[in-house]
Amino acid sequence: MPTRALDAAAYLQAFVLSGVVTVLALRAYLQATGFPQLGGGGLHVAHVLWGGLLLAVGLGVAMVFLGGGPRTAGAIIGGIGFGLFIDEVGKFVTARTDYFYAPAAGIIYGAFALLVVLTQAVRGRTGRTRLTPAERTANALDLVLSGLPGGLTDRRRIAALRLVQGTGPTTEAAMVQLLDAVPRREPPPVRFWQRAADRARRLAAWAAARRWLVWPVVVYLVVEPVGTVIAVAVDGVTGELDQQREWGAVLGTSVAALITAVLSVRAAWLLHRNRTGAFGLFKLALLVDLLFGQIFNFTVNQFGAVFAVALDLALLGVVTAEHRRLRRAAPSSGFPR
The missing domain is CATH 1.20.58 (Methane Monooxygenase Hydroxylase; Chain G, domain 1)
Structure with a gap:
């Protein structure tokens, strides 16, 4: 069996983050500039070609040079290439090579969601205590x-x-x-982006520790999916759904909202008897929405759904922090888990 790398999850994370940033930045740039085309005389140099080139460059950097620095650089370059590649997926799943194919946004989101799941799986299997x-x-x-x-x-x-x-x-x-036998080296100066990341982590830790923030999150997690299910039902009765072109995506969004609503209502009902179990269900509801519902949300709302994903991730951070706190406190306090 090949030897597992301790920092494998960090490299995958760099790959995913650079890919996500590339897609969002590229879509914003193309929207702002009116979707220009590179080429002329009947030729169009699609950015999928630049994506393939950068994927090759990233792989080459990781193969040619030793050390974590080149591997991280290779992951970032490769992630940018993957972002340029996956952004044009609509051209390759439609007969008319339609870049604006509506489900393409959902496919792009789904691809990155699967990469995030893979990253977390690798992180769980390559921790220091998991390696031989x-x-x-x-x-x-x-x-x-x-x-x-x-x-x-x-x-x-x-x-x-x-x-x-x-x-x-x-x-x-x-x-x-x-x-x-290895020479000593002074630590490098702290980069501006490292300071920004540290501030973001401290802010997230501060927000997660605010007990007053938990209850608005709980209320939102119950009200939002129930409201979505009711809104879809009302649109069906009034005939508004007849104007929707992506019926499959609307159905998928509705099913995900229904599952999330059932889990959230069940969690709210458990709050007074088993808070740890309740927050475990809230966490599961958010994961269902992130890994299933948002794929269809991107198909319906295109890249306007980015805000919903960001909000879900923030809520997941608060819920996860509270769930961990309750699990730590339960054995010592004697409260039911």
């Missing part, structure tokens, strides 16, 4: 060897030593000797 001693040793060696040209910071030295803890005295002693 041999895999942890291999990852520690990879980390150390990638620092030979420019040296290793103290933080990365400590990370390498932690990886080989418990693998045996011989391996641990050999790692110490190897680290002694």
Whole structure:
């Protein structure tokens, strides 16, 4: 079996994020400029070609150079290429090569949603405690060897030593000797984007810790899907649904809203008896909407559905934080889980 990389999930995350940003930025640019075409004389250089080129460049960077830096760069370049590629999926699933094919937005969202699920699955399988001693040793060696040209910071030295803890005295002693042979390097200055990311994490942690924020979230999670189901039913009675072109997407949105509503109402009913179980159901309801309902929402509302996804992700952060807090508190407090 191939050796698993400890940072595999981080590389996949960089790939996904760069792809998502590329699609959103490209759609915004094309909308603002009136969808210009590169070429002339009957030729059109579609950006799917640039996507394929960048995918190849990203793969080449990861294959040619050693270390986490080139792998991250390769993942970002490849993610940009994938974003340029998947943005034109409408041309390849329609006989008339229709870039504006309505379900294309849902297909793009679904592709990235599957990549996020894959990233989380990889993250769960490649944690430090999930790797075998041999895999942890291999990852520690990879980390150390990638620092030979420019040296290793103290933080990365400590990370390498932690990886080989418990693998045996011989391996641990050999790692110490190897680290002694690698030059030391001062940590690089903190980049502006790192400071921005730290501020965002602190803000998210602060928001998740506000108990007063939990109850508005609970009310929204119950009211919004129930309201969606009622609105679709009313549109069906009044004949408004007859104007919809994407009936399949409307049906999918309705089914997802109904499932989400049932889960949310059930969770609200459980709140007074089993708060941990209730917030587990709220979390499940949000995941159903994110991984199923939003695919059809993008088909119906196109890229205007981005706001709904962002809101779902924010709500998921609050609900997940509260669910974790309740699970930690339940054994010590004696309250039912």
